Amino acid sequence: MKGNLAKLRASIVKDARILLRDRQALILFFTMPVLFVLILSLSLRDVFGDRPGATFPVLVVAQDRQEVGQGIIDTFRNNPHVRLSLDEDASEAEARQWLIDGQYRFVVLVPAGATEQAKRRLGEVMADVPVELRLERPVEVRVLADPSLRSDYRKVLEGSLDLALHGIEMKLGREQLEQTLRVTQGTHFSGLPDFDQARLFLPVHGETVTKGVGGPTPTSVQQNAPAWTLLAMFFLTVPLSVSFIKEREQGSLFRLQTMTVPPWVVLGGKAVPYFVINQIQMISVLAVSVYVLPLLGGDPLGLGNAPLALVLMGASASLAAIGFGIAVAVFARTTEQAAGFSSATVMIMGALGGILVPKAVMLPIMQDLAVISPLSWGLDGFLDIFVRGGGLADVLPEALALLAFSAFCHAIAIARYRRRG
Amino acid sequence: MTQHRCASPAQPGDTDARAPAIELLGLSKSFPGGRAPALDGIDLVVPRGGIFGILGPNGAGKTTLMSILGGLILPSAGSVRIAGHDVLTESRHIRHILGLVPQEPAIYPTLTARENLDFFGRMQGLSGAYLDSRVQACLELAEMTGEADQRVEQFSGGYKRRLNMVIGLMHEPEILILDEPTVAIDPHSRALIHHRLRELNAAGITILISTHYMEEAELLCSDVAIIDHGRLIVQGSVPELLARRRDEAIELQFFSEPDGALAQALQAIPGVRQVELAGCRMRISSDRPELAIAPIMQRVQADGPTLRSLVYGRASLEQVFLSLTGDRGELR
Numbered sequence: 020m021k022g023n024l025a026k027l028r029a030s031i032v033k034d035a036r037i038l039l040r041d042r043q044a045l046i047l048f049f050t051m052p053v054l055f056v057l058i059l060s061l062s063l064r065d066v067f068g069d070r071p072g073a074t075f076p077v078l079v080v081a082q083d084r085q086e087v088g089q090g091i092i093d094t095f096r097n098n099p100h101v102r103l104s105l106d107e108d109a110s111e112a113e114a115r116q117w118l119i120d121g122q123y124r125f126v127v128l129v130p131a132g133a134t135e136q137a138k139r140r141l142g143e144v145m146a147d148v149p150v151e152l153r154l155e156r157p158v159e160v161r162v163l164a165d166p167s168l169r170s171d172y173r174k175v176l177e178g179s180l181d182l183a184l185h186g187i188e189m190k191l192g193r194e195q196l197e198q199t200l201r202v203t204q205g206t207h208f209s210g211l212p213d214f215d216q217a218r219l220f221l222p223v224h225g226e227t228v229t230k231g232v233g234g235p236t237p238t239s240v241q242q243n244a245p246a247w248t249l250l251a252m253f254f255l256t257v258p259l260s261v262s263f264i265k266e267r268e269q270g271s272l273f274r275l276q277t278m279t280v281p282p283w284v285v286l287g288g289k290a291v292p293y294f295v296i297n298q299i300q301m302i303s304v305l306a307v308s309v310y311v312l313p314l315l316g317g318d319p320l321g322l323g324n325a326p327l328a329l330v331l332m333g334a335s336a337s338l339a340a341i342g343f344g345i346a347v348a349v350f351a352r353t354t355e356q357a358a359g360f361s362s363a364t365v366m367i368m369g370a371l372g373g374i375l376v377p378k379a380v381m382l383p384i385m386q387d388l389a390v391i392s393p394l395s396w397g398l399d400g401f402l403d404i405f406v407r408g409g410g411l412a413d414v415l416p417e418a419l420a421l422l423a424f425s426a427f428c429h430a431i432a433i434a435r436y437r438r439r440g
Numbered sequence: 441m442t443q444h445r446c447a448s449p450a451q452p453g454d455t456d457a458r459a460p461a462i463e464l465l466g467l468s469k470s471f472p473g474g475r476a477p478a479l480d481g482i483d484l485v486v487p488r489g490g491i492f493g494i495l496g497p498n499g500a501g502k503t504t505l506m507s508i509l510g511g512l513i514l515p516s517a518g519s520v521r522i523a524g525h526d527v528l529t530e531s532r533h534i535r536h537i538l539g540l541v542p543q544e545p546a547i548y549p550t551l552t553a554r555e556n557l558d559f560f561g562r563m564q565g566l567s568g569a570y571l572d573s574r575v576q577a578c579l580e581l582a583e584m585t586g587e588a589d590q591r592v593e594q595f596s597g598g599y600k601r602r603l604n605m606v607i608g609l610m611h612e613p614e615i616l617i618l619d620e621p622t623v624a625i626d627p628h629s630r631a632l633i634h635h636r637l638r639e640l641n642a643a644g645i646t647i648l649i650s651t652h653y654m655e656e657a658e659l660l661c662s663d664v665a666i667i668d669h670g671r672l673i674v675q676g677s678v679p680e681l682l683a684r685r686r687d688e689a690i691e692l693q694f695f696s697e698p699d700g701a702l703a704q705a706l707q708a709i710p711g712v713r714q715v716e717l718a719g720c721r722m723r724i725s726s727d728r729p730e731l732a733i734a735p736i737m738q739r740v741q742a743d744g745p746t747l748r749s750l751v752y753g754r755a756s757l758e759q760v761f762l763s764l765t766g767d768r769g770e771l772r
């Protein structure tokens with residue numbers, strides 16, 4: 020046993036050397052996941068669920084600064100999701116250009132004299148002028164929107180603008196009514212009641228109802244960081260299985276067999292360096308998501324508050340990936356077969372498992388199907404930690420599933436390796 | 441070469457000094473899907489102390505035989521014992537005794553020669569100062585101390601084969617098995633390998649080498665076994681096998697084609713059994729070539745075209761092989 024441990028150490032040193040000398044592969048292993056996370060987290064930022072800190076640059080071009088212009092400005096100013104910019108006399112063409120340049124994502128155009136026009140219109144309404152004889156048309160407050168603005172965010176912004184206009188209508192109407200009553204009733208009139216105190220309905224607060232753990236849906240970075248870490252980890256099955264088959268083709272594996280080196284020494288020699296690389300992949304992706312992404316304007320990743328759970332998930336996902344790679348290596352005949360099969364399988368497992376496309380946007384039947392992908396188990400574990408604030412106990416089922424998958428793969432690999440032709 | 445073993449001292453009972461180096465009994469191997477068996481009922485005893493050649497053309501079954509000896513593949517039938525230990529059930533005992541050098545260099549291309557030796561040495565259970573001294577000794581055996589720290593992928597084929605061989609020597613085996621160690625190799629590397637094998641043999645190591653070069657076996661081996669299509673055709677000491685053919689043939693080669701009349705005239709000479717003519721070559725079988733040679737030469741000089749070469753009394757294993765496989769009549 021002691022002798023075999025020395026052999027294991029020598030095996031690890033050997034495989035680590037071979038890996039470290041493959042510079043191109045190493046660069047790929049580490050840059051691929053980091054770049055993917057940066058690019059996708061930034062570009063898909065708004066496609067994902069609630070972003071508590073998310074804000075949009077909104078421009079209000081208020082050529083009217085009376086009740087209408089001011090009312091709209093006040094509404095957006097009080098909206099926490101809006102970074103408001105004001106302009107008095109920009110043209111529509113200018114506003115369009117700013118939108119295309121990405122300077123603003125939503126522009127509100129308040130025409131000059133909007134308040135005057137609204138009041139004249141109100142006067143005609145109060146005077147009961149028949150519709151076909153009214154001279155004043157309703158005020159048109161126009162909106163320009165960036166196409167990449169998520170449609171539901173856009174609806175929210177349009178809705179709050181509508182709400183603001185309603186409020187202004189109410190306010191102007193009440194003022195007009197008050198004035199008329201004061202004229203007709205003279206000193207008997209003591210003013211209208213305070214409508215703000217007379218709300219008939221409570222403000223609306225939605226409650227999220229989900230099955231299972233539920234809770235908030237992940238943000239872009241919460242989804243992307245673990246997703247690409249997992250995909251990168253599982254993609255190492257390609258070089259892992261190829262290196263194994265190369266060893267067979269070069270005959271060194273046979274040589275080791277004549278030396279009666281036990282299979283776990285050979286497997287361990289490969290598994291340990293790849294495990295270390297997997298952990299470095301995870302750490303680098305998380306570090307970039309926490310520290311670099313915010314510098315580039317993305318949302319930072321919160322790592323939750325269960326570092327041990329994180330370590331457990333990282334380790335078990337890596338062991339699952341390594342087991343899969345070794346099983347592929349033992350069953351594939353050629354390096355091409357191994358590389359083709361493992362990369363295709365990993366992509367399919369990634370697609371099924373909610374790596375390429377988040378599970379939340381999948382059809383329910385596909386969401387149920389995701390259960391068969393080990394990458395989905397890994398992703399669920401990480402999301403438990405990042406999104407739902409889960410701890411060690413919460414990720415245990417996912418970690419155990421990954422470890423069982425790993426054990427199964429290793430077992431069939433060793434059984435096959437022992438069987439001599 | 442100094443022979444000192446200290447890392448894995450031979451346990452009493454590990455090796456039975458009286459047992460032959462290798463014993464094969466009724467050894468057969470059929471591959472799934474293979475039409476004919478790769479090995480077909482081979483009985484063979486390789487005694488200790490010699491250089492034993494397994495001779496046969498490509499596809500004869502040499503590598504299959506070597507792989508079974510190394511425990512890499514299982515025989516379909518028969519038994520294999522190395523130094524008295526069964527290969528299937530007592531592989532642990534055999535590991536220290538046996539060194540196996542595979543046909544294709546089994547080395548890591550992106551590691552250096554030294555790293556390869558060090559790794560395989562450790563896999564044989566060597567360590568510490570003994571390991572270091574073995575690495576150095578093997579580098580010297582392969583004459584590559586100057587290239588020890590170069591990556592193996594930069595080596596020529598000859599260097600790779602030299603390294604491949606000495607890896608099998610790291611643990612100082614008593615029995616060394618080499619599968620075609622000199623295929624596709626430069627003359628210097630081939631000579632070096634031959635030289636080292638003789639040195640090792642002189643130091644008491646039993647060597648089993650497979651080859652399809654008949655001359656190599658003649659040059660190097662004390663005993664040979666010739667196999668073809670998985671069957672053992674003949675086994676014996678090299679002089680013994682060559683003696684079988686010694687009296688058989690005189691081979692003549694002319695600058696131009698001789699006519700049939702010359703052949704007939706030669707046929708009449710006492711002691712000549714048969715004359716075969718193939719273009720410029722003539723092969724004369726004789727029961728008493730030492731008596732027939734003088735009248736043959738007289739006749740040829742009188743009536744034949746100019747003689748280019750004459751070979752007599754130098755039978756080769758190639759002839760032995762061809763005669764035993766029934767592949768006669770083809771003069772080479």
Ligand SMILES: Nc1ncnc2c1ncn2[C@@H]1O[C@H](COP(=O)(O)OP(=O)(O)O)[C@@H](O)[C@H]1O
Pocket residue numbers: 471472474477478496497498499500501502503504505
């Ligand atoms: N793994 C294998 N599967 C099927 N047939 C094989 C295998 N290895 C060798 N053979 C066949 O067995 C025969 C002997 O091959 P081999 O031992 O490699 O010959 P040699 O080493 O003498 O050139 C050949 O006909 C070869 O095709």
Ligand SMILES: [Mg+2]
Pocket residue numbers: 502503504543619620
């Ligand atoms: Mg061969």
